[in-house]
Amino acid sequence: MVLECGVDETGRGSCISGIYASACILDPAHPIEGLRDSKKLSARKREILAEEIKQYALSWCIAQASLEEVEQLNVHHATLLAMKRAIEGLSIRANKVYVDGIHLPEVDIPAEAIVKGDDLIPAISAASILAKVARDGAMLEYHEKYPQYGFNSHKGYLTKAHREALKKYGPSPIHRKTYAPIRELLVGKDNEQIEMFE
Template sequence: MTEFVRPEIQLLCGVDEVGRGPLVGAVVTAAVILDPAQPIAGLTDSKKLSEKKRNQLALEIRQKALCWSLGRAEPDEIDRLNILQATLVAMQRAVAGLAIQPEWVLVDGNRCPDFAVPATAVVKGDSKVAEISAASILAKVARDEEMHALHLRYPSFGFNRHKGYPTPEHLAAIQQFGVLPEHRRSFKPVQLQLGVQP
């Protein structure tokens, strides 16, 4: 396995996604170009941080980054395209939304969509590359906020706790209360509840 070598350029953009596994809601992506003159301490994979720390860092990233942007793909797009393709489209939207065109894009994972600029996929990039860590934090905070909003609309589903992932609590709620408009109909537990053959 070759070790990741950071490209020697100024405008480096990190991209990450949150929400490929949940049964409900959009997949959310973020693109971030950090300012080398304003380093941010404590950046790492968003999953390794407490919710309080993520929220603090998200605020700092939004204040200090040269620019940042969120992208998304909605449940109907996920159902139409499949989750992988929808995630790649959401990544393209995040990069397209940046106020500054990056010279290079670094994506967490093992594949990149076409960004019309050079791009590299970095396995475990959210732990290795500050820009990807920052993107993972912004995407996670944004999606968690959406799950809290969904919880207020459907309190019996517990979205504030499981964030839409297929936990026993969530699966039991689907069985008890049915499928919501926000559910992804191409995901197996939802199909089973709808009586669709996966």
């Protein structure tokens, strides 16, 4: 039996925390209906499907690249690292890996990158859902810790409300300091401090 693994990430475009990636090998004997790009599903539907995926998939793994790794490696390489960890974290070895997008992590399994794969390949859709649900859960926890930023609504992406909160409160410890808009805020803040003491 050919074991196909789907891989996807979430959090790449965010300006907080690390990158989440998931790898999933679905069981052909237990097809799961409703799989598609996680961004096109409601939060409740994603949660329901995530539980079904965890129950019926042959193997699945959710992995991360930390905030520190994003800062040190850059977002692109941290994303590939999270994907690699997810693939290597599976309890069984896949024969083929399908990754959403155009870039592939370095793995010793035949792999193919597929643009919009999260809407085309069920295993990628499943991985997309698992990663999204895991990250959204983390965002709710961050919201409890830093409620002034509204992570529960924008999930760390740079919306108008998020920009306004950043201008008012400055970056939190989980903001990516190497991310251009955050870096600009920090530079501006430093300049203000310098002016105050001149």
